[in-house]
Amino acid sequence: MAFTCQAFELAFKMDKCLFHLIDVSWHLVKFAHLVTASIMAQKHVGKSEYNYSVLQALERLKIYDWALNVGFYAIYHCFLAILAKYGYASQNQSCTMTALLKLIEDKELDLDKDIVLQFDTLDAEESLTNPTVRHEREVSTYGVETTIDSGQLKKIKELVLEVQRETIRILAE
Numbered sequence: 001m002a003f004t005c006q007a008f009e010l011a012f013k014m015d016k017c018l019f020h021l022i023d024v025s026w027h028l029v030k031f032a033h034l035v036t037a038s039i040m041a042q043k044h045v046g047k048s049e050y051n052y053s054v055l056q057a058l059e060r061l062k063i064y065d066w067a068l069n070v071g072f073y074a075i076y077h078c079f080l081a082i083l084a085k086y087g088y089a090s091q092n093q094s095c096t097m098t099a100l101l102k103l104i105e106d107k108e109l110d111l112d113k114d115i116v117l118q119f120d121t122l123d124a125e126e127s128l129t130n131p132t133v134r135h136e137r138e139v140s141t142y143g144v145e146t147t148i149d150s151g152q153l154k155k156i157k158e159l160v161l162e163v164q165r166e167t168i169r170i171l172a173e
Contacts, residue, residue, distance in 0.1 A: 037084045037085065037086075037087050037088075038084070038085070040080075040081075040084040040089065041081040041082075041084035041085045041171055042081070042171075044077045044078065044080045044081035044084060045077070045078065045081045045164070045167060045168065045171065047073075047077045048073075048074045048075070048077035048078045048081070048160075048163075048164055048167070049074075049164070051070050051071070051073050051074035051077065052070075052071070052074045052157075052160050052161075052164070054070045055067045055070040055071045055074060055156075055157065055160070058070060059153065064147055064148045064150075064153055065147065065148055067153055068148055068152060068153055068156055071153070071156035071157060071159075071160050072156070074160045074163075074164070075119055075156075075159060075160055075163045076093070076096070076119075078163045078164055078166075078167040079096050079097075079100055079116075079119070079163075079167075080096065081167050081171065082100065082109065082111070082167055082170055082171075083096060083099055083100065085170060085171055086099075086103060086108070086109070093120065094120075097116060097119070097120045100116050101113065101116060104116070109170070110170070110173075111166060111170065112166075115159075115162065115163060115166065118159060119159070119163075
């Protein structure tokens with residue numbers, strides 16, 4: 001089996017995330033009990049669903065920039081739910097993305113890699129040419145504009161629903 005450069009990079013990033021366990025600033029930790037992991041997975045799905053309802057309320061109020069932010073976290077909580085199923089808890093977005101991509105690469109997780117990469121490529125240059133949800137959230141959060149392109153919000157809403165469906169499917173497996 002060939003070990004690609006990308007696979008090596010993912011393995012290295014995953015080890016780096018797990019290495020933080022011995023540091024005060026840990027970012028990825030393995031759950032000790034599967035029952036705890038299952039409960040956390042369901043709570044993350046519930047938080048994602050709650051965030052989507054908040055997104056819809058903000059959209060009705062025409063507060064589009066914050067609706068986009070809430071959509072970002074609706075997706076992120078789904079990713080945390082998936083990691084919880086595999087026994088992980090993450091407190092760092094890059095470790096979350098790295099862990100998901102590693103599980104996909106190792107064929108342990110049946111999830112389209114493109115869904116994860118729409119959220120975050122982990123590559124700053126790539127993110128500038130093909131903006132990800134994370135990049136759009138950063139522009140919305142740290143920028144001074146209070147409006148966003150309606151297409152951006154539509155894209156995020158569609159992605160939230162797709163990721164929620166996939167998460168529920170994965171948790172049921």
